[in-house]
Amino acid sequence: MKYRFYPTTEQETLLAQSFGCVRFVYNQILRWRTDAFYQRQEKIGYIQANAELTRMKKSGEFPWLNDVSCVPLQQCLRHQQSAFKNFFEGRARYPTFKKKKHRQSLELTRSAFSYREGKLYIAKCKEPLNIRWSRELSSEPSTVTISRDCAGRYFVSMLCDFKPEVLRVTPNTIGLDVGIENLLITDRGEKIGNPRHTAKYVTKLAKAQRCLSRKKPGSANRAKAKAKVARIHARISDCRMDNLHKLSRD
Numbered sequence: 001m002k003y004r005f006y007p008t009t010e011q012e013t014l015l016a017q018s019f020g021c022v023r024f025v026y027n028q029i030l031r032w033r034t035d036a037f038y039q040r041q042e043k044i045g046y047i048q049a050n051a052e053l054t055r056m057k058k059s060g061e062f063p064w065l066n067d068v069s070c071v072p073l074q075q076c077l078r079h080q081q082s083a084f085k086n087f088f089e090g091r092a093r094y095p096t097f098k099k100k101k102h103r104q105s106l107e108l109t110r111s112a113f114s115y116r117e118g119k120l121y122i123a124k125c126k127e128p129l130n131i132r133w134s135r136e137l138s139s140e141p142s143t144v145t146i147s148r149d150c151a152g153r154y155f156v157s158m159l160c161d162f163k164p165e166v167l168r169v170t171p172n173t174i175g176l177d178v179g180i181e182n183l184l185i186t187d188r189g190e191k192i193g194n195p196r197h198t199a200k201y202v203t204k205l206a207k208a209q210r211c212l213s214r215k216k217p218g219s220a221n222r223a224k225a226k227a228k229v230a231r232i233h234a235r236i237s238d239c240r241m242d243n244l245h246k247l248s249r250d
Helices: 009-040 046-058 063-067 070-088 202-214 220-249
Strands: 002-005 104-109 113-116 119-122 143-148 154-159 176-178 182-186 191-193
Touching: 009 046, 009 063, 009 070, 009 104, 009 143, 046 063, 046 070, 070 104, 119 143, 202 220
Parallel strands: none
Antiparallel strands: 002 154, 104 143, 113 119, 143 154, 176 182, 182 191
């Protein structure tokens, strides 16, 4: 289940530091594993990668790695190991480096968070997350993923066990044809129009993109203009997702 939350100034600083550490560790270990393979034909697994992370934290060269929880750093190495496994088995491309300007995320297991009285607490932080609960959790979460999108919004996804609702089997069936002019056409002749959410925001988006193109690269004003463009894209994506969820539910 995914919810939006609004961090305090202290939580925002902690999360920014944690995102940066996760990204740094992932990229450093990826470079180390890549060099080991191409230079010495040595394959590095998760155990060796985790040992390298421990060495990095104890070396004193990167003391700020000890300021955040160790769990998301270890979890990002597990994800990297899965990425390499998918690559070697032909299911995915070679793992790529994480970028600061893209979506940021980190994963916490039970040892790095607690769920008490309907409130979620994360490691290194005393205050609970200010979550906008849309529905109650069916059970205590086993894994928590915190993310920040390009528009600067924070989300928390929680993995919980639940008992699925058993629906009654019916003989009714329906045929659907996906189109462009019409989003869907049923076998009964019912046409569902395409909302074309992008077209609704095309003027506002073009204006924001022109404003972005005039800003000096690397400046604070360019960062603000870029965030404005990202918020418009997020709005379009939310409208599209909301329409698809309602349509599939119907």
